[in-house]
Amino acid sequence: MDIYSYIPDEEYPKYDGFLSFLGMYEDHRRITNYRRGLKRFRHLIKKKVAVEAGAGFGIFTEYMLKLGASRVYAVEENELMLKLLKKKFANEPRVKIVEGLIEDFEPDEEIDFLVHDFWGSLLYDENLISLERLKFKPKVVFPDRGELRYGVFKLEAFNDKIVTPEVLNLLEGVLVSDLIPTRELPLKNVAYRWKFGRGLKKAKDALLEDGEVLVFGIKILHGTDEICRSHYCYNWPYIWTKRVGKRFDLTFWEREPGYIEPKIKFFETESGS
Ligand SMILES: C[S@@+](CC[C@H](N)C(=O)[O-])C[C@H]1O[C@@H](n2cnc3c(N)ncnc32)[C@H](O)[C@@H]1O
Numbered sequence: 001m002d003i004y005s006y007i008p009d010e011e012y013p014k015y016d017g018f019l020s021f022l023g024m025y026e027d028h029r030r031i032t033n034y035r036r037g038l039k040r041f042r043h044l045i046k047k048k049v050a051v052e053a054g055a056g057f058g059i060f061t062e063y064m065l066k067l068g069a070s071r072v073y074a075v076e077e078n079e080l081m082l083k084l085l086k087k088k089f090a091n092e093p094r095v096k097i098v099e100g101l102i103e104d105f106e107p108d109e110e111i112d113f114l115v116h117d118f119w120g121s122l123l124y125d126e127n128l129i130s131l132e133r134l135k136f137k138p139k140v141v142f143p144d145r146g147e148l149r150y151g152v153f154k155l156e157a158f159n160d161k162i163v164t165p166e167v168l169n170l171l172e173g174v175l176v177s178d179l180i181p182t183r184e185l186p187l188k189n190v191a192y193r194w195k196f197g198r199g200l201k202k203a204k205d206a207l208l209e210d211g212e213v214l215v216f217g218i219k220i221l222h223g224t225d226e227i228c229r230s231h232y233c234y235n236w237p238y239i240w241t242k243r244v245g246k247r248f249d250l251t252f253w254e255r256e257p258g259y260i261e262p263k264i265k266f267f268e269t270e271s272g273s
Contacts, residue, residue, distance in 0.1 A: 001019040001020065001022065001023060003015055003016065003019065014078065014079055014080060015080070017078045017080075017081075018078055018080040018081060021056055021078075021081070023235070024056075024117075024235045025056075025057060025059075027233055027234050027235040029228065029232060029233045029234070030117075030228055030233040030235050031059065033227050033228050033233065034060060034115075034117070034227060034228070035060075035063055037142065037143065037222055037225065037227045038060065038063055038064065038067060038115065038142065039067065040225070041113075041140070041142060041222070042067040042068070044112065044113050044139075044140050045064050045067045045068065045069050045112075045113050046067060046068035046069070047068060047069075047070050048069060048070060048112035048113055049069070049070060049071045049072075049073075049107075049109055049110065049111055049112050049113075050064045050069045050071070050072045050073070050111070050112060050113040050114065050115065051072070051073045051074075051075060051102075051105075051107070051111050051113070051114040051115070051138065052064070052072060052073070052074050052075065052114075052115050052116070053075055053102040053114055053115070053116040053118065053130070053131065054075065054076060054077070054102060054116060054117065054118060054127060054130075055074035055075060055076045055081070055085055055097075056076065056081055056117075057081070057084060057085075057088075058074050058084075058085050058088055058089065058095075060115045061074045061085075061089070061095060062088075064113070064115065065092065065094055065095070069094065069113075070094065071094050071095075071096065072094060072095050072096070073095075073096045073098050073105070073107060073111075074089065074095055074096070074097050074098065075098040075100070075101075075102045075105050076097070076098070076099065077099070077100055077101050077102075079099075082097065082099055085097050101130065101258075102116075102130050102131075102134065103130050103133040103134065103135070103258075104135070105134075105135065105136070106135045106136065107136055110139070111136055111137075111138040111139070112138070112139050112140065113138060113139065113140045113142065114131075114138035114140070114141045114142065115142045116131060116141070116142075118130060118131060119146055119218060119220055119236065120218075120260070121177060121216075121218065121230065121236045121237055121238075121239050122148060122175070122216055122218070122239055122250070122252075122262050123146050123147070123148035123192055123194055123200075123218045124148070124192065124194060124200050124252045124260055124262075125252060125260050125261065125262050126260070127258070128146075128194055128200070129254070129258065129260060130258065131196060132199055141196040141197075142222055143220050143221060143222040143227045144195060144196040144221075144222055144223070145193070145194065145195045145196070145220075145221040145222065145223070146193070146194045146218055146219065146220050146221065147190050147192070147193050147194075147218065147219045147221070148190070148191045148192040148193075148216060148217075148218055148250075149187035149188070149189060149190055149191065149216070149217055149218070149219060150187055150189050150190075150191050150214060150215060150216045150217075151185060151186060151187040151188055151189065151214075151215055152208050152209045152210070152211035152213065152214050152215075152243055153181070153185065153211045153212075153213045153215060154210075154211045154212060154213070155168060155211075155212040155213050158180045158181050158182070158213070160179070160180045162179060163179055163180050165212070168212060168213070168242045169242065171241065171242050172241075172242050172244055173241070173242075173264065173265070174241060174242075175216075175239050175240075175241050175262060175264060176239065176240055176241060177237040177238070177239050177240075178237050180213070180240065181213075181215065181238060181240070183231075184231050184232060185215055185217070185231070185238065187215065187216070187217050187230075189203075189205075189206050190203040191203055191205070191216070191250055192250075200252070205247055205248075207246055207247065208243055208245070208246055208247060208248065211243060212242060212243055213240050213241075213242065213243060214240060214241050214242070214243040214248065215238050215239070215240045216230075216238065216239045216240070216250075217229065217230030217231060217236070217238045217239075218230050218236055241264060243266070244266045244268075245266030245267045245268045245269075246266075246267060246268065246269060247266065247267040247269075248264055248265065248266050248267070249264070249265050249266075249267070250262060250263070250264045251263050251264075
């Protein structure tokens with residue numbers, strides 16, 4: 001969603017954040033799979049104290065109440081989301097709305113369960129870093145694991161009329177979402193793993209196969225249970241770029257506190273130089 005009108009710089013993040021998160025509520029598979037996962041772990045929620053980190057519309061706060069949570073802290077930083085949350089839970093004494101960053105939240109009781117959706121399309125390019133900076137220690141974080149996976153594909157296999165070899169050549173070093181591909185792809189290799197408590201770990205890299213398009217996608221897990229994966233849950237589109245070497249190095253850097261951006265570079269030789 002794009003903003004078409006002029007908005008002063010200081011107001012912009014509020015609207016931009018709000019609008020960019022609205023679209024995710026149209027991904028019904030994300031919602032269904034998250035709810036299914038929460039239901040499976042309802043014994044960890046019933047009569048317990050829970051947190052929804054980055055509560056958004058509070059749909060999982062609502063669901064945890066349904067599963068019997070005794071109290072839910074809905075922590076949110078976006079002031080427009082907060083207005084909606086306050087209205088939604090105005091008559092629900094079991095919900096405490098907390099305004100601000102989850103990193104600054106210091107509950108004065110033990111937290112049994114924390115649910116979040118801080119996954120970026122490249123795994124770490126959204127808010128997972130916030131969970132590494134918590135001032136409290138939830139007994140369970142749901143979902144607790146994620147993988148960034150990749151595969152190389154031939155451009156001709158997509159039969160795309162827009163992304164021709166000439167277009168692809170112009171996108172060297174650029175990570176792109178959407179346009180292609182439009183079907184589910186087997187992403188056999190793992191680039192990174194993230195686990196709550198352990199953080200982000202780079203996996204051993206594999207030599208890239210022939211093919212012009214390098215495609216990335218994520219898998220969200222709790223323990224060994226898959227909660228969502230890119231494309232199937234369309235909130236996380238595949239991210240692709242032109243493959244220009246035998247190996248790649250994808251890194252994440254914190255441009256400013258809390259804002260993570262990915263960078264990719266390729267190596268022509270098999271030894272990675
Ligand atoms: C991807 S949405 C998820 C919303 C909701 N948990 C869900 O799954 O439907 C992320 C939400 O977290 C909020 N958020 C992002 N980073 C945050 C942080 N560090 N502290 C508190 N809220 C944050 C955003 O404003 C947004 O509403």
